[in-house]
Amino acid sequence: MNVFKILEAKENSKLFLLGNEAAVRGALESGVSVVSTYPGTPSSEIGNVFSKIAKAAHVYFEFSANEKVAVEVSAAAAASGLRSFAFMKHVGLNVAADSFMSVAYLGVNAGMVILTADDPSMYSSQNEQDNRIYARLANVPLIEPSSPQEVKEFMKYAFDISEQFHLPILFRTTTRVSHMRGVVETGKLVPPKEKGFFKKEPNKYVPVPQNSRRMHKELMEKMNKLAPLISESPLNKVFDFGNEIGVITSGGAFNYVMDVVKEYSLPVKILKLGFSHPFPEKLVLDFLGEVQKVVVVEEVEPIMEKEVLAIVGKYGLNNKIYGKLSGTMPRIYEYTPDIVKNGLFNTLGRKIEAKEILKPESAIPSRPPVLCPGCPHRATYYAVKDAIKELGLKDVIFPSDIGCYTLGIQKPYETADFLLSMGASIGTACGFAHATNQKVVAFIGDSTFFHAGLSALANAVHNEAKAVIVIMDNRTTAMTGRQPSLSEPVNGMGGEAPELSISDIAKAFGVKFVETVDPYNLHKTKEVFKRALQYDGLAVVITKHPCALITDAEKRKRNFWITFRINQDKCTRCMVCITDFACPSFFVAEDGSVHIDPLICDGCGVCTQVCPYNAIEVRR
Amino acid sequence: MSVYKIHLTGVGGQGTIKMSTIIGEAAIKRGLNVVMSEVHGMAQRGGVVTTDLKIGDAHSPLIENGDADLVIGFEPAETLRSLPKVSEKTFVITNSARIVPFTVGLGLSEYPPVEQIISELKAKVKHLFVINAEELANKAGNIMSLNMVLLGAATAIPHFPIGKDEIIQAMKENLPPKTIEVNLKAFELGFKEVSG
Structure with missing residues (x-):
């Protein structure tokens, strides 16, 4: 489309x-001005769409350096009276959490929605944390749509509620x-609105302790005022197919x-909660009056189940509540129709x-x-393994990071040994360098480096970690669909932008060994790695070559596409x-x-340097 | 109307999501509700890509085991992997041209002969159509039109809830204009494979 x-x-x-596309339309139907x-x-995909249409929609859009900055950009816009929208994957909210918690205290002057896309069953994530807990932690309202149509409709509602109660809204999808x-x-x-105006009110916007004590009280007052309205919200609905059991x-x-x-x-009565924090106590109490047995069907954490049990306890009800805590529903991973069917049938005794x-x-x-x-990471991994082999090094530790290059975990590369989170390759490299006598070679991509690697690199310099930090600069944020990274001369709206030099940054931080090499040149890359591995100190190697998907698109555009073949007369099947x-x-x-x-070969030609018998040649 | 459930499976880069989107948009043209699930993320290329489509009064896009009305396999081993979705009622279309993953070369897994896969499918699937979609796409003028060969075949399946006209209209709205001619040719070649 x-x-x-x-x-x-x-x-x-x-x-x-x-x-995700519906979220964009919903924000546009809400008059959003700033998106990050x-x-x-x-x-x-929310960002991919905004980056294409923002200019035409007169919306300011940016790919921020990380989620924390994204929330900060949107928070400042909302304080200036512009509707703003920040979105991220679930673990991104961990990065943004420090500022997110404060936005709740400060409040907003125009609608602000923070979307968290959770990933039950971890299709593309390191964990399946349930970010509904963040709404409780920060004390902000939580909205949960079920379908694209609801994503769009609820978005408008979220902006209105945010503006009415001066609270940021957490908007959770999966x-x-x-x-x-x-x-x-x-x-x-x-x-x-194209521009806002920030009216200075330091007591409202600066949470020094004397202000933050008042702010917390104000936050509770706002939430207490909002709480009774949730029971009447049109986002919460009953679907009545009978009353043998209830489902929340x-x-x-x-x-x-x-x-x-x-x-x-x-024969089931369903209470669907689209607006689920503050928990709609009156609505649930009424529901518990109509059905004796209730199954709570929610993915990952038993959050609503505990809320319902608290209501049962508070009012001394005799309802039976089933869910994860009762063992009726599985405790982890996403649900499927069959899992839900089992839960409902078991509760109904069918x-x-x-x-x-x-x-x-x-x-x-x-x-x-x-x-x-054609992936340049393959060439980097091949060269580094070759260098290690030639030097006869053993037990080299490879801290890895988040990106396509995490696939280095696979055979035959096996270049991912330890991974925590974005930017953690460098931080953990510091730890391994001090904790062991093993050589440490950390891998991090350009976008991840700007996201959370900068302060870790500063740490490595200052605390004198002896390690090789490989920054794999493929000129893009590849794994999520090639969004521009800060090392590219283009911004989120397709305009020109200053290009940040990773090499200059490393040198400015005081790294003495900084080398940039094109990994497609295997021999040169191996030689650089050999020197870096023998260097007594912190070495930064930048392997710089555009993502193959970028070069493939360019080659197609120029109609210049070669592929390689194996000369069977020369091939010895050495493998x-x-x-x-x-x-x-x-x-x-x-x-x-x-x-x-x-059909698969992209014509990078790197393999011609690998073959010991020169058997790989251009296909004619 | 009852819900019509389509499961598509293939390898990243084969155009499964594009084909699913065209079916979905064509369903809307016919005035039907439609929901679809896509898997994005880690595998830019080379991994397994499946999509589920439900046409009619459905809320969730996921199809349970044994519940598909139509399974479209873009690659024979992937069709076999999706066998649990199949029951007596299910129509299955499979491409017979294989894509061998690198794990086979590394000796980490094995790829049985295509004939063995096809004969297992024939033994277990009541309504099976085996098509060499790669060959037909090349005949149409471009290997990239492989997904439209399979779309043509799907459109000719009995009980398929959307008409040919609506599918072709959705194709025109979703494919680059300069590729339409080849894609329509591919579609017709696939359609004839099933309609005879």
């Missing part, structure tokens, strides 16, 4: 939108909502409940007829995600290209001969 449709579609059009993010799946596509009926676009649910889990209840005509499931018998090859053909280089375009035929699939 042409993403400009999201901006250009007239009122009452029906679009087939991702939840750091890319992270499952929220990435992968299945963000990456669900559905029919979205458009509403009217509201033109954004929210977000993506609601969809499974509805499909199961309808398909099996279950038997589930066993389905006969077909199972494949032939072996099916595993197909994990791989570094693309180095397969076992050590492992480019996905190589395959072994049934007769044992090695070939390059021309």
